[in-house]
Amino acid sequence: xxxxxxxxxxxxxxxASATTGTALPLDQEWDKTFPKSEKVEHSRATFKNRFxxxxxxxxYKPKCxxxxxxxxxxxxxxxxxxxxxxxxxxQTLAEYGFLAIAFDPSYTGESSGEPRYVASPDINTxxxxxxxxxxxxxxxxxxxxxxxxxxxGWGGLAINAAAIDTRVKATLASTMYDMTRVTANGYFDAxxxxxxxxxxRVQLNTQxxxxxxxxxxxxxxxxxxxxxxxxxxxxKDYHAYYKTPRGYHPxxxxxxxxxxxxxxxxxxxxKLLAYANEIESAVMVMHGEKAHSRYFGETAFKKLSGDNKExxxxxxxxxxxxxxGGGKNAIPFDRxxxxxxxxxx
Numbered sequence: 209x210x211x212x213x214x215x216x217x218x219x220x221x222x223x224a225s226a227t228t229g230t231a232l233p234l235d236q237e238w239d240k241t242f243p244k245s246e247k248v249e250h251s252r253a254t255f256k257n258r259f260x261x262x263x264x265x266x267x268y269k270p271k272c273x274x275x276x277x278x279x280x281x282x283x284x285x286x287x288x289x290x291x292x293x294x295x296x297x298x299q300t301l302a303e304y305g306f307l308a309i310a311f312d313p314s315y316t317g318e319s320s321g322e323p324r325y326v327a328s329p330d331i332n333t334x335x336x337x338x339x340x341x342x343x344x345x346x347x348x349x350x351x352x353x354x355x356x357x358x359x360x361g362w363g364g365l366a367i368n369a370a371a372i373d374t375r376v377k378a379t380l381a382s383t384m385y386d387m388t389r390v391t392a393n394g395y396f397d398a399x400x401x402x403x404x405x406x407x408x409r410v411q412l413n414t415q416x417x418x419x420x421x422x423x424x425x426x427x428x429x430x431x432x433x434x435x436x437x438x439x440x441x442x443x444k445d446y447h448a449y450y451k452t453p454r455g456y457h458p459x460x461x462x463x464x465x466x467x468x469x470x471x472x473x474x475x476x477x478x479k480l481l482a483y484a485n486e487i488e489s490a491v492m493v494m495h496g497e498k499a500h501s502r503y504f505g506e507t508a509f510k511k512l513s514g515d516n517k518e519x520x521x522x523x524x525x526x527x528x529x530x531x532x533g534g535g536k537n538a539i540p541f542d543r544x545x546x547x548x549x550x551x552x553x
Contacts, residue, residue: 232264234318240291241455242532247271248302257314257338259331264318265311265339266290268302269348277307278353278552279346281339285531286327286361286385287430287462289317292455293359293531297382297539301357304545306552307349311339313362315468317459323425325461327471329365329388329478336369340376353377353552359531360501361385363493364480367508370491371483378490378551380544383530386504391475396503405476412473419470430466442500445528455532481511490516490551496525496538518547 234252238244251267269277280301282294290298290310298308313335314328315321336356344351355378358366363384370379391408393400419425431450435443449455450462457463491512495505502521509519522530522538529538 232262232318232320234264239457240295241457242296242299245299245303248299250299253309253342255338255342257331257334259314259334261314261331262320263311263314263335263338264290265309265342266295266298268295268299268308268310270302270305270307273305273307273348275348276350277305277348278355278548279307279309279343279349280355280357280548280552281336281343282308282310282357282359283313283335283339283366284359284362285383285462286387287460287467288360288450288531289457289459289461291317291457292460294357294362296532297357297359300539300541301545301548304541304549306355306545306548307343307346309339309343311335312459316461323468325425325427325466325468325471327361327387327467328474329368329480330474332362332365333368333372333480336366336376337373340373344375351375355379355548355552357382359383360527361387364388364504364508367484367487367491368480370487370489374489376489378492378548379487380492380494380547381505381508382494382539383496383499383501383527384493384505384508385501386480386508388475388478388480389504389507391472392477395500408472408476412470412476415469416473425468425470427465428467428469430460430462430464440500442527445526449528449531481508484508484511485513487512488514490518490547492518492520492544492547494520494522494530494540494544496522496527496529498525499527499530501527516551 249269253265282298294310298310301308312319315326357380363381364386493505493509495502525538
């Protein structure tokens with residue numbers, strides 16, 4: 209059955225791309241992992257990046273807002289979709305008076321791109337820049353007051369985007385991963401050696417051969433349905449978010465089949481934070497006190513320069529607590545909003 213007919217049956221609407229007229233079938237039902245705010249108008253949008261991929265986004269705007277607003281583009285976590293944590297951040301920021309969008313990165317969620325479920329340090333940095341393109345084009349956005357927010361793996365990508373894009377005036381990297389570091393060095397840098405990296409390259413290039421032979425990109429698998437007894441606590445935290453009603457979403461990679469296995473290749477040879485020290489605009493790096501990933505954020509913060517940089521450590525919070533509050537309102541949205549208001553003025 210034609211994809212657009214299926215889309216109509218499940219109550220989707222084809223929304224035209226802001227730049228080319230390309231249409232994506234976007235679900236119009238409220239299918240988020242968080243409740244809809246009565247203070248915010250919600251709509252859908254699409255826009256293209258410079259690689260020709262059409263990105264799907266949710267737009268959150270304060271009700272009764274007038275004039276041109278400061279605007280923020282949000283994405284992440286790595287392997288999530290806009291109906292999860294990024295949508296919660298965007299909707300909440302709209303409650304504070306910003307126009308905010310949460311978008312699905314290339315090859316994931318409702319965004320286009322084939323093969324599916326590919327990540328790339330270049331393309332995903334461009335995704336943030338394309339989101340800025342879209343925000344700048346809106347009549348209700350002040351083009352001089354643009355911020356971005358990256359969660360988990362998109363935190364490192366947001367810092368990379370801020371190093372490239374001078375239109376970005378304020379960046380939040382929340383509970384960030386540096387995906388290039390963890391890919392090349394393993395967790396806690398336990399695999400930081402040339403021999404270990406060569407093993408990964410051999411494995412991934414062997415997988416390329418297999419994918420080419422079958423004509424199908426094999427997936428790495430998302431968070432498993434059942435964890436082993438000896439799983440580390442942060443794996444248990446991921447499971448508690450992605451595999452339960454708290455955070456599960458049918459389009460989420462982490463909730464289901466995971467990334468394309470060979471996505472890791474491009475991250476092995478890249479350095480997302482290479483020019484972080486040259487970022488002149490404001491940056492907030494935020495991590496939970498108990499987050500296994502905290503070392504990524506603290507390293508990133510040390511690379512930043514200038515008195516408009518902040519490191520925020522949230523007491524008693526884990527990595528995933530900063531996805532949705534962890535049932536204890538762990539995300540300091542008052543402080544986040546104050547950071548953006550100070551730097552988007």
